Amino acid sequence: FSPEWFDEMGRRYLAHHPPQTWTLAELGASFPEFLESDRPDGGSEPEPAFDFIVDLARFERARTEVFRGPGIEHADLSSLDAIAEAETLDVIFTLAPSLRLLKLRFDVFTYYSQACQSDEARVPQFGEQHVVISRRNYQVQFREIAPWQFEFLQALSQDVTPRSAINHLRDHAEIDISDTTCHHWLRDCIRHGYFLPARNLEGQAVCMPPRENA
Template sequence: MPAHPEFLARFDAALRGGALPPGVTARAPAEAERRFAVYRNNVTVSLTGALAARFPVIARLVGPAFFAALARHFAETHRPQSPVIAEWGAEFPEFLEGFPPLAAYPYMGDVARIEHARGRAFHAADAAPLHPARLAGADPETLRLGLHPSLILLRLAHPAVSIWARNQPGGADLPLARGPQIALILRDPGYEVQLRAVTAGEAALIEALVQGQPLAEAAAHAHAADPGFDPARTLPELMRHGALVDAKV
């Protein structure tokens, strides 16, 4: 038998249509080929199903037949690197952007970024939400706030938040935004992954808090990005969804 790395390489080549890997035998050579072909097909179907489960809006937008072919192309060049199949697909947004048949639909990559981020948010670590008393009477010049581990901010080149929302049950009549959007993704205390578009001011505040800046400095960054920004509206909203936690020292 070959060394383990060589065996894995030859087994993977067989899954892509190459010769049978070492050790796969049957009384009749044709029987071994037939049985491995069944296994090869099962792997392809399983990977296609896993990708469709992780990117259901993309699957809906392109249709099942096109998605099956798309998934096969992706799996050929981006094999899972972990036995945890839920971790597979990080490169899918960039793959979509470089896939010639989708050149006329450049927003697909951003929609896929949202879907991948929602999966990451769902599996993120837990953290106790900030108690409201921490904000009462606190000095904004020194107060530092942490963000929940599930919170993800995506600056997108297309109106992908509204495209995603229009492809949810009952969302067909929602308005379609124009131009780029900023997506805020967060798992709330009820373990539901929330998605909404945020303003430039909200995004600047959140990014500054992530960098560890005191609340006053973070608010100043938000005002620079959006002169009409009001932290008195944003902070309670973030707290209501469990986004604020105690900052790590």
């Protein structure tokens, strides 16, 4: 894919998606989808190198959205640490607005990390990868996660309890997660700032227990 090809692709994209706002930050919002729909191979015999370009564009767009979008920096998350282990599976965890989940066809995470440090990063081999992009204390963080962890967070994004998510994955994806494994993963997600304050099944915020008088 030559520089001339990229220039032509950019011109076609702007013709189909002209600027709609005063800021250019939103100009590339539809670029990954445009690349997928305007493939030079026509989709008949997919070219792996172009699949990588599409994945890289998706990764870059998600990073931009996390960096520029709303975060959890001013949210009071203390109630998350106070949730008792016995209650963990039966409350509703809301994903942070600054969190993105990506299922990629290439190891874009490693490529991006190498490209940030050197101009000699090599295009990775084909291989599915699951990545979570988040922001904490105004710092964008990238992390590769296991397929079941990805599917579990995807299920939680539907405003269901972890217990319901476990049952859904067991019934529809043949992924069997123990309650203990789920509990540890939820605690890890809390430490990384993946959630907003939790809610109970009635939609009420889960509050910290009252302090005992000394």
